Amino acid sequence: MNDPDQAYRATTEFFAELVGHGVRDVVVSPGSRSTPLTVTADATPDLRTHVMIDERSAGFFALGLARAARRPVVLVCTSGTAAANYLPAVVEAHYSRVPLIVCTADRPPELRDKGAGQTIDQVGLYGTHVRWAVDLPVASDMSAAAARRWAARAIAEGSGPHPGPVHCNWPLREPLAPGEWPPAELVTGEPTITIDRPPPVLDHRSAAELAELAGAERGLIVVGPGDLSAVADAVAALSRHTGWPVLAEATSSIRTGPHLDGAPFLAHWDLLLRGDAWADAHQPEVVVRLGGSPTTKSLRLWLERCRPPMVLVDEAARFDDPGDVVTRVVAATTASALDALGRGPGVARSVWTDAWTSADAAVQARVDELVDGGPLLEVGIVRAVDAALSADATLVVSNSMPVRDVDGYLPLSPRPLRVVANRGASGIDGVTSTALGIAAAGSSTVLLTGDVALVHDIGGLLAGLRGGLDLTVVVPDNGGGGIFELLPVAAHQGIDVETLFVTPSRIDWDGLDGLAGLRVHQVDTAPDLRAAVVAAVQAPGIDVIRVPVDRAASVAQHGQLAALGADLAVP
Numbered sequence: 390m391n392d393p394d395q396a397y398r399a400t401t402e403f404f405a406e407l408v409g410h411g412v413r414d415v416v417v418s419p420g421s422r423s424t425p426l427t428v429t430a431d432a433t434p435d436l437r438t439h440v441m442i443d444e445r446s447a448g449f450f451a452l453g454l455a456r457a458a459r460r461p462v463v464l465v466c467t468s469g470t471a472a473a474n475y476l477p478a479v480v481e482a483h484y485s486r487v488p489l490i491v492c493t494a495d496r497p498p499e500l501r502d503k504g505a506g507q508t509i510d511q512v513g514l515y516g517t518h519v520r521w522a523v524d525l526p527v528a529s530d531m532s533a534a535a536a537r538r539w540a541a542r543a544i545a546e547g548s549g550p551h552p553g554p555v556h557c558n559w560p561l562r563e564p565l566a567p568g569e570w571p572p573a574e575l576v577t578g579e580p581t582i583t584i585d586r587p588p589p590v591l592d593h594r595s596a597a598e599l600a601e602l603a604g605a606e607r608g609l610i611v612v613g614p615g616d617l618s619a620v621a622d623a624v625a626a627l628s629r630h631t632g633w634p635v636l637a638e639a640t641s642s643i644r645t646g647p648h649l650d651g652a653p654f655l656a657h658w659d660l661l662l663r664g665d666a667w668a669d670a671h672q673p674e675v676v677v678r679l680g681g682s683p684t685t686k687s688l689r690l691w692l693e694r695c696r697p698p699m700v701l702v703d704e705a706a707r708f709d710d711p712g713d714v715v716t717r718v719v720a721a722t723t724a725s726a727l728d729a730l731g732r733g734p735g736v737a738r739s740v741w742t743d744a745w746t747s748a749d750a751a752v753q754a755r756v757d758e759l760v761d762g763g764p765l766l767e768v769g770i771v772r773a774v775d776a777a778l779s780a781d782a783t784l785v786v787s788n789s790m791p792v793r794d795v796d797g798y799l800p801l802s803p804r805p806l807r808v809v810a811n812r813g814a815s816g817i818d819g820v821t822s823t824a825l826g827i828a829a830a831g832s833s834t835v836l837l838t839g840d841v842a843l844v845h846d847i848g849g850l851l852a853g854l855r856g857g858l859d860l861t862v863v864v865p866d867n868g869g870g871g872i873f874e875l876l877p878v879a880a881h882q883g884i885d886v887e888t889l890f891v892t893p894s895r896i897d898w899d900g901l902d903g904l905a906g907l908r909v910h911q912v913d914t915a916p917d918l919r920a921a922v923v924a925a926v927q928a929p930g931i932d933v934i935r936v937p938v939d940r941a942a943s944v945a946q947h948g949q950l951a952a953l954g955a956d957l958a959v960p
Contacts, residue, residue: 400429406536408433418465424565426492447464449478457827479518486813487553519556521555526560603731608675612624613679613680625648646802656749664956667954685796689712759949785827792810795810797950833859910933913936
């Protein structure tokens with residue numbers, strides 16, 4: 390006879406060890422086979438339980454929560470397709486380096502591969518998209534020490550310089566309900582296994598060679614996606630010391646903040662690099678790249694064309710370099726690499742620096758003229774939302790058009806702002822659930838998303854309403870996937886682009902208002918949008934602010950903006 394309490398003792402030790410290593414949140418979806426995991430997690434001191442019915446939404450919710458809290462989050466689900474629904478979030482976590490501990494309940498070995506209900510092959514389910522995976526022993530056969538060791542291994546494999554998801558598959562035998570469990574006091578306290586991981590630092594030779602690079606006059610600092618806020622001051626200090634302009638994508642979260650004071654950060658480098666004549670006349674001698682692989686197309690194509698010596702700083706040495714441009718990989722902490730570069734001679738401001746900052750200011754003036762003098766379209770929406778956000782806010786941005794507009798047009802500002810997007814795999818799935826997970830961590834959160842992305846994750850929106858979370862959603866409603874109007878397929882007369890690609894969502898916005906407590910608003914001007922965002926952020930619950938956008942006018946404006954770089958005079 391299987392002893393269910395032995396399984397509960399194993400799960401108790403497992404979660405206690407995770408808590409000892411700093412885990413504070415578990416996201417569970419209802420199911421029978423996962424009963425020991427769910428019940429134990431909910432009873433574990435210092436562990437918050439979040440219940441999400443839909444596993445796909447739960448996965449992205451946990452992803453957002455882990456991003457915001459900067460620590461691993463546990464996922465728990467039952468067996469079968471429930472586990473398969475985690476895959477999109479696991480993929481995003483893998484590529485964006487977010488730590489998740491995925492615990493999937495499973496049938497014991499004697500029930501596998503023989504037609505038992507709700508049983509699929511879960512061993513290795515997530516393939517290469519996890520840092521580590523284990524098919525655990527049957528929980529009721531597991532000792533307390535073994536349970537602790539598996540938990541510590543999950544923490545060790547999923548954190549460190551290359552964080553990401555891990556998969557613990559839990560075979561569980563019936564009966565699944567506890568007998569004498571829970572005990573009077575659950576196991577708490579310090580972890581039983583200590584994990585020491587000294588960070589990789591530069592040796593003297595490598596540090597000296599980096600310092601020599603800082604003597605170059607024509608250098609650039611390129612910052613891709615990923616939360617680089619911890620080294621924002623160091624990046625700014627290096628740019629001031631060398632005079633190298635900083636080309637930071639908004640999703641690096643260092644595009645704004647007090648560190649910008651006196652440092653040559655640029656706002657509109659995407660437009661500068663679209664002007665081939667200007668870009669080709671301003672090729673760098675060296676590029677230092679931080680964060681993920683740049684996603685801005687004009688930057689990627691320009692670097693591939695001019696192929697300067699490029700230093701990639703990546704503690705995990707992951708070789709994110711789709712254009713094969715990188716010439717040196719520095720596998721050390723970003724802070725130590727920046728410190729080494731800062732010890733070089735430096736040239737401070739120069740003709741090179743002034744050329745970039747003057748061109749950026751000239752483009753900024755033209756952007757202001759075009760955007761402020763016309764109807765409220767996507768770029769104006771980005772600027773209006775930015776103006777409404779406080780210093781403690783997090784801006785979550787959907788993929789497709791919203792993230793491109795934020796990367797291209799988010800203004801520089803001394804106010805710190807965290808900007809988050811799922812740029813690992815860059816899908817639109819789970820965007821709302823990710824934002825809700827970030828909101829659950831306690832941040833004042835605003836989501837800028839498209840109408841198609843909102844429909845794609847409508848289940849996440851309903852889950853947020855059920856959980857009583859606070860979120861402000863701004864939707865530029867251009868009647869579908871407006872980005873396809875900017876792609877080459879739109880020029881083909883024989884293709885039904887509207888039906889096959891744009892896919893208008895046809896949301897009944899009036900019918901959505903009031904659904905399960907959801908509040909829907911419509912605004913048409915920038916001042917009204919700013920006021921609506923401020924009011925929504927201050928109110929509890931979920932607000933959706935719809936901004937109707939004329940798609941044809943938007944395509945025209947994006948074309949005018951893209952041409953600004955071509956008009957720059959080349960000295």
